[in-house]
Amino acid sequence: MQNLINFLIRYNTWLFFVVLEIVCLTLVFTFNPYQQSIYISSANQVSGKFYTAMSRFSGYFNLRSINEDLLEQNGMLQQKVLMLEQYIENNMKDSVNDAIFTNPQNKKYEFVPVHVISNSVTRINNYITLNKGSKDGLQPEMGVIDQNGVVGVISNVSENYSIVIPILNSKFRLSAKLKKNNYFGSLVWDGKDPLYAVLEELPRHASFAAGDTIVTSGYSDVFPDGIIIGTVDSHTKQHDDNFYAVKVLLAVDFSKLGNVLVIKDKSRLEQKALEAQTSQDK
Amino acid sequence: MINNLLKYGLLFIGLTILQIFVLNGINFLRYATPFIYIYFLIKLPVGISRNLLLFLGFVLGFVIDVFCNTPGINAGASVLAAFLRPYLIKSLATLDVAENREPSLYLFGLQPFLRYIAVMILIHHAALLLLESFSLFNWQILLLRIPACSLFTFVLIWAAEGLTGNQRKR
Numbered sequence: 451m452q453n454l455i456n457f458l459i460r461y462n463t464w465l466f467f468v469v470l471e472i473v474c475l476t477l478v479f480t481f482n483p484y485q486q487s488i489y490i491s492s493a494n495q496v497s498g499k500f501y502t503a504m505s506r507f508s509g510y511f512n513l514r515s516i517n518e519d520l521l522e523q524n525g526m527l528q529q530k531v532l533m534l535e536q537y538i539e540n541n542m543k544d545s546v547n548d549a550i551f552t553n554p555q556n557k558k559y560e561f562v563p564v565h566v567i568s569n570s571v572t573r574i575n576n577y578i579t580l581n582k583g584s585k586d587g588l589q590p591e592m593g594v595i596d597q598n599g600v601v602g603v604i605s606n607v608s609e610n611y612s613i614v615i616p617i618l619n620s621k622f623r624l625s626a627k628l629k630k631n632n633y634f635g636s637l638v639w640d641g642k643d644p645l646y647a648v649l650e651e652l653p654r655h656a657s658f659a660a661g662d663t664i665v666t667s668g669y670s671d672v673f674p675d676g677i678i679i680g681t682v683d684s685h686t687k688q689h690d691d692n693f694y695a696v697k698v699l700l701a702v703d704f705s706k707l708g709n710v711l712v713i714k715d716k717s718r719l720e721q722k723a724l725e726a727q728t729s730q731d732k
Numbered sequence: 733m734i735n736n737l738l739k740y741g742l743l744f745i746g747l748t749i750l751q752i753f754v755l756n757g758i759n760f761l762r763y764a765t766p767f768i769y770i771y772f773l774i775k776l777p778v779g780i781s782r783n784l785l786l787f788l789g790f791v792l793g794f795v796i797d798v799f800c801n802t803p804g805i806n807a808g809a810s811v812l813a814a815f816l817r818p819y820l821i822k823s824l825a826t827l828d829v830a831e832n833r834e835p836s837l838y839l840f841g842l843q844p845f846l847r848y849i850a851v852m853i854l855i856h857h858a859a860l861l862l863l864e865s866f867s868l869f870n871w872q873i874l875l876l877r878i879p880a881c882s883l884f885t886f887v888l889i890w891a892a893e894g895l896t897g898n899q900r901k902r
Contacts, residue, residue: 470790470811473790475808477804497799
């Protein structure tokens, strides 16, 4: 016993070092962004306040280009609205379906505008912090987009802040498809370049060309069908040769995110309940 | 004593803020990101108790981790650097290790001091980037990133050292 105590006293620095490293490594290897404690993340009260204060300054830096993006987007939307209005008008007289357009219950999605208060593109696992949380009805697994396309998925929510896992995170995975022929694969990031992601597991017989649009597949309940992710840049065969891995030029420029939209899917609870019921029945 | 406490407190806060809000956003040529907060560990007094050094290393890394959503990664690397620091100083400089002065050009001499900073940065960055890449291992990128980031940090720390060194001469 005496020897043990002597040993501990003699090597207390070594011991302290080992204990600290074990704490750190446990944190590293048990870390799961979906079950992460809010306290050791950028969504806690202190770091959230800091980031909010800083983003008040940095928010001005990209205003010009964001404005241009928004104007462009606005123009496109306006055009779409006009086209739709015309379509409705033409079909009004003989169509039974006009209820679809007027029934408020069909507004399945609601978009909540939020501000990005912290963001990174330099790491292998990047995260984005938003300035709204559960108080504004945000929940984990809600999709996040900006005016150009898909940004990521909310992983964690505190009262006033929430953390997004963007495409630029090795833990991100999203079902995506080619817009023109609906062949789908799964989108991941290879950690190399914040401008590109990889669409894996695309069947060999799928035909595509550089510049083709990649959109969300709508198979998960996180994103609606058809939101733009990016365009095809180039492709390689995957190691087992039965699938293509396509390099995708992302539509969103992650280095200058300012304002984003969170997608609230109103029918999601219903879908969840139904799925839970089905799996119970099995 | 109180003077020292204030000085190192300010250094700690200043470096973490600089790291979190400015340097974390830098990605020079898509590979090099400086991690200047290690400068705090480099500048702690030579004679500091080793347990305190380890503890400060842990706190420093942990604060950075909380802001970057990378639990354990920065803390683990800082603790390792803090642990190896006394051995490094002993092997590089022929001086009384109990001396309670901060490591500097004067105390160490040019060559040992350069080597001291370089090795501290290398240890820390190698551990940091290795830990980070466990989730997505890509050794080519890792081999590029370690020297690129280290070089960037080294330049910044050397610049900071130049600035503070001049002040003391006046």
